Amino acid sequence: MKIRAIAGITFKEAKRDRILYLLFFFAAVGIIASRVLALLTVGDRIKIIKDVGLASISVFGVLMAVLIGTGLVYKEIDKKTIFTLLSKPLHRAQFILGKFLGLVLTLFVMTACMAAIFLALLFLHTRQFEGAMLTAIAYIFLELVLITAVAILFSSFSTPILSSLFSLAFYLIGHLSWGLELIIRKMKPGVGRTLVRALYTVLPDLENFNFKTEVVHGLPIPSAIYLSSFLYGVFYTAFLLGLAILVFRRRDFI
Amino acid sequence: MSRTSSSAGGAAAFLLVIFLLATASAFMALKVRTDGIARRKVPGSSVIYLPSGKFLKHATFGYSALAADLAYLWAIQYYSTPTIDDRFDHLDHVFSIISELDPRFSDPYEVGAMIAVQEARDPQAAFRILDRGHEKNPDLWIFSFQAGHIAMMKLRDFELAEKYFEMCMKIPGSPEFVPRLRANAIFRKGDLQTSWETWLDIYRTAPDERTRKIASNHLYNVKSTIDIGEIGKALTAFRERYGRWPGDLETLVRTGFLARVPKDLDDEDYVYDPETGDARTRISPWRR
Numbered sequence: 050m051k052i053r054a055i056a057g058i059t060f061k062e063a064k065r066d067r068i069l070y071l072l073f074f075f076a077a078v079g080i081i082a083s084r085v086l087a088l089l090t091v092g093d094r095i096k097i098i099k100d101v102g103l104a105s106i107s108v109f110g111v112l113m114a115v116l117i118g119t120g121l122v123y124k125e126i127d128k129k130t131i132f133t134l135l136s137k138p139l140h141r142a143q144f145i146l147g148k149f150l151g152l153v154l155t156l157f158v159m160t161a162c163m164a165a166i167f168l169a170l171l172f173l174h175t176r177q178f179e180g181a182m183l184t185a186i187a188y189i190f191l192e193l194v195l196i197t198a199v200a201i202l203f204s205s206f207s208t209p210i211l212s213s214l215f216s217l218a219f220y221l222i223g224h225l226s227w228g229l230e231l232i233i234r235k236m237k238p239g240v241g242r243t244l245v246r247a248l249y250t251v252l253p254d255l256e257n258f259n260f261k262t263e264v265v266h267g268l269p270i271p272s273a274i275y276l277s278s279f280l281y282g283v284f285y286t287a288f289l290l291g292l293a294i295l296v297f298r299r300r301d302f303i
Numbered sequence: 304m305s306r307t308s309s310s311a312g313g314a315a316a317f318l319l320v321i322f323l324l325a326t327a328s329a330f331m332a333l334k335v336r337t338d339g340i341a342r343r344k345v346p347g348s349s350v351i352y353l354p355s356g357k358f359l360k361h362a363t364f365g366y367s368a369l370a371a372d373l374a375y376l377w378a379i380q381y382y383s384t385p386t387i388d389d390r391f392d393h394l395d396h397v398f399s400i401i402s403e404l405d406p407r408f409s410d411p412y413e414v415g416a417m418i419a420v421q422e423a424r425d426p427q428a429a430f431r432i433l434d435r436g437h438e439k440n441p442d443l444w445i446f447s448f449q450a451g452h453i454a455m456m457k458l459r460d461f462e463l464a465e466k467y468f469e470m471c472m473k474i475p476g477s478p479e480f481v482p483r484l485r486a487n488a489i490f491r492k493g494d495l496q497t498s499w500e501t502w503l504d505i506y507r508t509a510p511d512e513r514t515r516k517i518a519s520n521h522l523y524n525v526k527s528t529i530d531i532g533e534i535g536k537a538l539t540a541f542r543e544r545y546g547r548w549p550g551d552l553e554t555l556v557r558t559g560f561l562a563r564v565p566k567d568l569d570d571e572d573y574v575y576d577p578e579t580g581d582a583r584t585r586i587s588p589w590r591r
Contacts, residue, residue: 230338257334263342277337284333294319
């Protein structure tokens with residue numbers, strides 16, 4: 050109940066944030082601009098619209114999660130409202146989870162709006178509803194949920210600027226960690242290889258949520274990966290939130 | 304009261320740590336499991352969307368040389384991964400990006416050409432990469448030299464090899480043996496007259512005794528090839544008329560098939576076998 054209340058307030062607070070609308074505006078412009086880009090191509094225009102549309106949802110979604118998420122906890126501390134909140138019978142874990150769920154709800158609404166614009170634009174061109182796109186969008190949303198947890202974690206002990214940098218670095222690492230797999234293959238068995246393998250396993254692999262290429266090209270997606278990727282996202286998010294709670298519990302505000 | 308609250312807090316922290324360990328184990332196990340699921344790829348999808356180097360150069364905000372280094376390191380790893388079946392599909396494109404980012408970076412041209420020839424079995428891609436290297440670095444001889452070597456040794460296209468070696472020898476600092484490689488390419492493409500003139504020029508301008516000796520051996524080889532060719536034609540004509548090989552080469556002169564019996568560069572007679580009709584030099588040109 051308390052988590053729900055905090056989530057509701059966070060949602061209302063995020064709704065008033067101008068940066069959210071600015072990013073939404075750019076995302077909408079990006080999706081609609083895919084139509085203009087498609088005019089410049091020779092061949093399959095629909096592919097360009099799908100690629101640019103999905104990329105806009107993903108990139109601007111991540112920016113929303115990072116730029117709003119990193120300020121959520123910090124603002125409460127900076128404005129001293131955290132004292133009022135924590136003086137009530139409210140556990141710090143409930144505060145973190147409430148903030149997280151509030152932002153997830155905000156991102157859900159934003160993703161749904163961006164997806165609606167994208168699917169409408171696609172419908173205008175293909176005259177059919179492309180249901181497969183929803184799979185890619187659903188996993189983009191799952192990625193955004195994970196990034197939100199990262200932003201909340203950094204926000205619980207750092208300033209918004211640093212938290213944003215850390216979160217964006219996390220996002221980049223998440224999409225480039227496959228490079229470690231290449232290094233592992235080239236390394237001789239030993240301590241070094243074991244350490245790199247451990248690092249590779251611990252670091253996030255956001256490519257698990259990337260189904261954009263498959264849905265755009267109509268490639269078959271192994272059914273096992275849906276559940277595996279979903280559970281991976283859920284457990285990684287739970288781990289990050291647990292870590293955020295652990296850090297936030299130990300924090301002294303005086 | 305405070306002891307109760309502190310022990311409750313300790314238990315909560317302990318549970319939280321257990322929760323963290325459990326979730327970490329779960330996501331790590333899921334990562335290993337997900338990695339094990341094979342996903343279909345669009346052929347060449349890993350590089351198909353790489354933008355042109357010209358565009359990328361502006362997007363690197365002044366760090367184009369660093370971007371070229373990173374792209375080169377990535378390319379080496381990419382092309383040495385045999386599990387990527389379609390990795391050679393955009394080889395030229397990948398190396399063109401590196402050359403746009405840092406045109407003076409010479410290793411990628413050489414390594415790219417080597418990958419194209421040895422791994423991708425695509426000599427034309429190698430020529431495109433090396434031509435680009437020459438175009439962007441007209442003062443470096445290595446690219447036309449390597450292209451000439453590929454044309455000569457891999458394609459056995461001696462005309463193309465001659466063209467590249469000629470380009471190479473015009474660049475200051477090129478090795479002194481490149482004119483000899485060119486002369487050899489001319490010989491092997493069958494232009495014996497030009498080959499003779501080229502080797503003669505090398506012989507006359509040789510800076511040392513060793514080079515003069517090499518040129519002399521090649522001149523011996525060119526002259527004997529011309530002479531043995533003429534003798535061979537006369538022998539064939541003789542056999543067509545008389546149905547047998549002549550007893551000696553003088554017979555060819557007496558019967559009018561040859562104006563005179565040629566001698567080799569050392570003024571020695573060619574060796575003739577009347578049983579088989581073969582004429583050859585007394586000694587190998589390289590053992591004179």
